[in-house]
Amino acid sequence: MAETEVILTIRNLTKNYNTLSVLKKIDLDVRKGEVIAIIGPSGSGKSTFLRCINAMEQVSGGSIEFHGTQIVKQKNLQQIRAEIGMVFQHFNLFPHMTVLKNITYAPMKIRKTPREEAEKSAMELLRKVGLEDKSGVYPDTLSGGQQQRVAIARALAMKPEILLFDEPTSALDPEMVGEVLNVMKKLATTGMTMLVVTHEMGFAREVADKVAFMDEGRIMEYGSPKQVFEETENERVKAFLRKML
Amino acid sequence: MNSFINVAVKYRALLLGGAKITLIVSAFTILFGLIFGILMALMKMSKIRPFRYFANVYVEFIRGTPVLVQIFLVYYGLPMMGVEIPSLMLGDVDISRLLSGILALVINSTAYNCEIVRAGIQSVNHGQTEGALALGLSPVRTMTAIIFPQAMKNILPSLGNEFITIIKTSSQISVIGIADLMYTADTIRGISFKPMEPLVIVAIIYFIITECISFILRRIEKRMKVY
Ligand SMILES: Nc1ncnc2c1ncn2[C@@H]1O[C@H](COP(=O)(O)OP(=O)(O)OP(=O)(O)O)[C@@H](O)[C@H]1O
Ligand SMILES: [Mg+2]
Numbered sequence: 001m002a003e004t005e006v007i008l009t010i011r012n013l014t015k016n017y018n019t020l021s022v023l024k025k026i027d028l029d030v031r032k033g034e035v036i037a038i039i040g041p042s043g044s045g046k047s048t049f050l051r052c053i054n055a056m057e058q059v060s061g062g063s064i065e066f067h068g069t070q071i072v073k074q075k076n077l078q079q080i081r082a083e084i085g086m087v088f089q090h091f092n093l094f095p096h097m098t099v100l101k102n103i104t105y106a107p108m109k110i111r112k113t114p115r116e117e118a119e120k121s122a123m124e125l126l127r128k129v130g131l132e133d134k135s136g137v138y139p140d141t142l143s144g145g146q147q148q149r150v151a152i153a154r155a156l157a158m159k160p161e162i163l164l165f166d167e168p169t170s171a172l173d174p175e176m177v178g179e180v181l182n183v184m185k186k187l188a189t190t191g192m193t194m195l196v197v198t199h200e201m202g203f204a205r206e207v208a209d210k211v212a213f214m215d216e217g218r219i220m221e222y223g224s225p226k227q228v229f230e231e232t233e234n235e236r237v238k239a240f241l242r243k244m245l
Numbered sequence: 246m247n248s249f250i251n252v253a254v255k256y257r258a259l260l261l262g263g264a265k266i267t268l269i270v271s272a273f274t275i276l277f278g279l280i281f282g283i284l285m286a287l288m289k290m291s292k293i294r295p296f297r298y299f300a301n302v303y304v305e306f307i308r309g310t311p312v313l314v315q316i317f318l319v320y321y322g323l324p325m326m327g328v329e330i331p332s333l334m335l336g337d338v339d340i341s342r343l344l345s346g347i348l349a350l351v352i353n354s355t356a357y358n359c360e361i362v363r364a365g366i367q368s369v370n371h372g373q374t375e376g377a378l379a380l381g382l383s384p385v386r387t388m389t390a391i392i393f394p395q396a397m398k399n400i401l402p403s404l405g406n407e408f409i410t411i412i413k414t415s416s417q418i419s420v421i422g423i424a425d426l427m428y429t430a431d432t433i434r435g436i437s438f439k440p441m442e443p444l445v446i447v448a449i450i451y452f453i454i455t456e457c458i459s460f461i462l463r464r465i466e467k468r469m470k471v472y
Pocket of ligand 1: 046049
């Protein structure tokens with residue numbers, strides 16, 4: 001892949017909860033269209049890292065630059081979040097809205113998209129995630145895998161520049177992991193910029209352009225899947241991978 | 246039996262007047278108690294510590310003291326604090342008394358509604374707030390369009406109980422001379438020298454009012470069960 005422009009620049013990012021230091025000087029460049037898998041043991045700060053990127057968490061130090069503007073100093077958090085979407089482990093669909101309304105609500109309210117247009121593109125998105133027949137139902141009637149696909153469609157409806165995934169398949173029954181990963185794979189080929197926290201090593205290896213291994217609040221290893229999975233000399237990475245594979 | 250009907254017919258104007266006052270007092274208390282209860286709940290969950298502190302003390306104090314004491318405290322306390330509600334008669338209704346009675350009940354029900362609303366809001370999974378904010382929705386819209394509608398489902402049954410409690414509790418403002426239903430029962434007893442009849446009649450009227458409220462609330466609850 002040709003080197004594209006860097007759209008997200010993270011430098012010296014730190015995050016503390018009181019005295020607990022969760023992120024310790026993280027640097028990362030994210031290029032347009034890149035898929036970066038973030039792997040690492042539990043408690044290493046992966047979720048916190050993602051949450052800092054879309055301003056769901058206030059950072060303690062360092063900088064996050066998105067298209068040249070500082071997220072850290074940005075007053076308008078809503079605007080950042082509209083540009084940097086997020087998909088959660090537990091989907092977080094709105095149970096009092098139909099699938100269609102879940103997807104159209106934010107574009108209509110935030111982007112002021114007319115209803116007709118919002119519904120048309122929502123149906124298109126539902127087709128892409130294979131759920132065009134579910135537009136009228138409430139989320140509770142869907143399986144976990146279906147709910148997560150709706151959640152991906154909902155995030156995409158805002159036309160974000162970057163999509164963050166925090167363990168999107170960890171809450172799913174094993175037989176549903178595949179359908180969600182497939183949607184994500186397809187999304188990756190469309191040039192979507194994605195940061196994916198995952199325990200699915202197969203996905204990281206096959207789909208990601210870069211893999212970041214996080215441990216104790218640092219990115220300990222960073223490189224192509226080949227570099228991280230096969231050529232690493234780092235003992236912690238090796239030990240982690242042995243456990244995961 | 247005859248004697249009950251006789252009393253009811255003979256004093257129907259008094260009884261209707263009393264029922265009207267009870268309904269007016271209850272309606273205002275329910276409305277403003279709900280508004281202030283929601284505000285108090287937001288204060289209690291606020292990031293601003295003095296707000297939280299105030300709401301906590303307020304709720305604890307009101308829930309820990311008898312409503313009768315609160316009614317007298319407002320009735321005698323307001324003028325002493327320099328708040329004079331001007332003496333105003335509307336027909337045969339003493340507006341200033343009525344206002345201080347409503348105020349006391351609003352103060353009381355605010356505390357209970359606060360807890361009901363807070364519990365309802367906090368019963369909504371935190372993931373809902375996260376999901377809404379992550380889409381770029383504002384905190385206010387997140388609260389009003391995402392969290393509150395879901396909280397309503399949990400809030401409504403408890404709120405219904407509180408509304409019924411308000412109607413019954415409103416009988417206590419008769420002690421400061423507000424001519425509500427309860428006061429009417431006393432009045433009728435005084436002029437007719439019959440203690441039982443007016444009490445039973447008034448009890449029935451209270452019961453009819455609370456049953457109507459229950460009925461309406463059950464209908465609303467059913468409607469909200471679409472998802
Ligand atoms: N709101 C919070 N307050 C205090 N500590 C927190 C908070 N959120 C996270 N932490 C701590 O920060 C550390 C990193 O948490 P984080 O959730 O980012 O890890 P993670 O890598 O995503 O782990 P997992 O794989 O279990 O999801 C943990 O030690 C956690 O206890
Ligand atoms: Mg996590």
